[in-house]
Amino acid sequence: MSTIHWCHALTPGPDVHEQPFADEHYRDAIVIPKTKALPVEARKAPLPDRKVYRSMSRSGILLSLACLKGRKAIQPFLDDSPFSVGIYCAIENGPVDLPSAYAMVDVPREDFADCYRKYRNPKMFLTQVTNLAPAQMGIFLGIMGPMNVYNSSVYGSVHAIDQACQDLDEGRVAAALVCSAFSFEDPLVLERVRRWELGDRVLCEGAGAMILTSGKQGSALPCYDSDDGEHYYGIAHQIICQIKQIERENSYAV
Amino acid sequence: MLSDKELFEKVEEAVRAVLNTEEGEIRPESMFKADLDAESIDYLDISYEIEQKSGIELDFTDAMEYLTERKGDDITDISVQDLLDYIKYDADRKKDS
Secondary structure, eight states: OEEEEEEEEEOOOSSSOOOOEEEETTTEEEEEEEEEEOOOOGGGGGOOSGGGGGGGGGHHHHHHHHHHHHHHHHHHHHHOGGGGEEEEHHHHHHHHHHHHHHHHTTOOOGGGHHHHHHHSSHHHHHHOTTTTTHHHHHHHHOOOOOOOOOOOOOOHHHHHHHHHHHHHHHHSSSSEEEEEEEOOOHHHHHHHHHIIIITEEEOOOOOEEEEEEESSSEEEEOTTTOOSSSSSOGGHHHHHHHHHHHHOOOOOOO | OOOOHHHHHHHHHHHHHTTTTTOOOOOOOBTTTTTTTOOOHHHHHHHHHEEEEEEEOOOOHHHHHHHHHOOOOOOOOHHHHHHHHHHHHHHHHHHOO
């Protein structure tokens, strides 16, 4: 049985008001009626590398912000061995570069290569690589253990938790950093969430991180349906809901 | 044709966007690697950003060849002024041809 050694969730506070989401490129085709975004400006995010925002998706930046809060808690495990800490991350693929795609609509075939070179930001492909976000976060924290990344949109967080618990049970890692982040960067993901999972809930940006250990200290993981029924955090939903329940109970040991 | 001041402002804006430096941190004598912490992929990003902001096409490979000729084979870092010099040289070359 794994226990939570530390956890932190980054979610919109009470000062963030609900508002509809619309994308400038899809306009009225995609509108999510009730959303709350995190008031985080990617460029100004306090990360160890100031220029990294150019090559990280917004979800990746939120992920690092949440995980970096746990630096002190994870340091003793890293001091023992940086290879003994594993990363178990649920995160979506980075978004398509919509401004450049929009600029290239209807470009004649013979002009396409030139147009692509002109409009395609050379670092955009980095933001689209799913593994890059947790890898960069691992570099920030100095984690060298196994990295597991899940991008199943609905169950990614569940898979991350399950694998972390299994690896802890079998002694493959001494601590597991289970984390996830969800942002409003990809309107197509939001539309899919609206159609299939959202219901009447408010769609929120968010990120969560928890350090699991196999020791007895700390609190047991709540069940997966620890859900307030009002908010939905995309791929990060189950991890954030677990952290929020733990925070409500205020029962984890740091 | 942009004046020297305007050209610096365009380049400074592009470099600042890519390297996320503070306003005023980039000066003509600033070295890309030593002072601004730039890496090779950042040069590509900077050339993209300069083209987006000013329409100036910038080929860093060509720029490095030009600067190597001027400064010697052991060049490991270039300054913002070096880049401005190359952009002006390239513009003159294109105008002549």
